[in-house]
Amino acid sequence: MKKSILQKVAVVKVPLRCIFLCEFHPIAGPKITCQIPDNYISKEIFDAVSVYIIPKAQLQRSILTVTLLGWKILGFPIRIDNKKYARNAFHFNLCFVCDAWARSAQYEPVVRKLSDHLVALEVEKQFLSKPQVHKTSLSTMLKQVMEDLNTYKICTLTEGPTTIHLKVVKLSKEPIPVQDYQVPIFIEDQQGFSEEQWDLTTNQVLPYIDGVNHVARIAAEADVENNLVKACVQNLQKISI
Structure with missing residues (x-):
């Protein structure tokens, strides 16, 4: 450049x-x-x-x-x-x-x-x-x-x-709201992930983030409270995953 x-x-x-x-x-x-x-x-x-x-x-x-x-x-x-x-x-x-x-x-x-x-x-x-x-x-x-x-x-x-x-991405002062109907998509290769780098909730949610499931469906299939899934997606978004 x-x-x-x-x-x-x-x-x-x-x-x-x-x-x-x-x-x-x-x-x-x-x-x-x-x-x-x-x-x-x-x-x-x-x-x-x-x-x-x-x-x-x-x-x-x-x-x-x-x-x-x-x-x-x-x-x-x-x-x-x-x-x-x-x-x-x-x-x-x-x-x-x-x-x-x-x-x-x-x-x-x-x-x-x-x-x-x-x-x-x-x-x-x-x-x-x-x-x-x-x-x-x-x-x-x-x-x-x-x-x-x-x-x-x-x-x-x-x-x-x-x-x-x-x-270096500028950090937003407030986390971007996550809605039930939104579909999270990874921008990093999941093959590089390891269980040790995530908390228990994130490890439970990750397998259901596939580019098809929306947030509400992820919560249902992962058997995780909806608000916790939204917080998890916000955290992943914050670190550009």
Whole structure:
């Protein structure tokens, strides 16, 4: 996209202060492997939150937010299972950092989408687990993401044959009302969902969102109270699922 077009997009009101990637090293434990700007998050701050940044298995692929010492850290921890890794798994978390007072929900879909992109690159060519080969490419990528999202609210990344588009969507002050007759449709691939990332009600409702059933029918077939289904659909809409 041309710069002249990008400049017409409004500036983000809640800027990203830092983006960092951390991983669980089989010997050293949790550590930051790349961050933009360099050394923005100190080792002392990271050590204080690392147990939350690289969490237990049940919190994998869930949006996590930690607020500490003036910063809000937003992440989406990932575990890739494969025998080629030490301990048969590779753990990483891509994190966005904002001011502690800032509202960060608008970045959640971006963190999720960019994390899934990094998973694909790791599976394809060990983009993350071989930093000596790809560190420069990763640093360049994260720098572009931070600069473009802060300036234009959108970012286009190309790595080899793969291109992804990231966009910070303005959050509505009030949730959009959901009506009984409306038919919810997924815009994200359901194959990437896992039960651990949803609450019990959402897990009960998801199988009945098929692009055909309206809200009232979903409530009846899932045996869930109508108002709870509406709240569930509002939450999914809010995080651009």
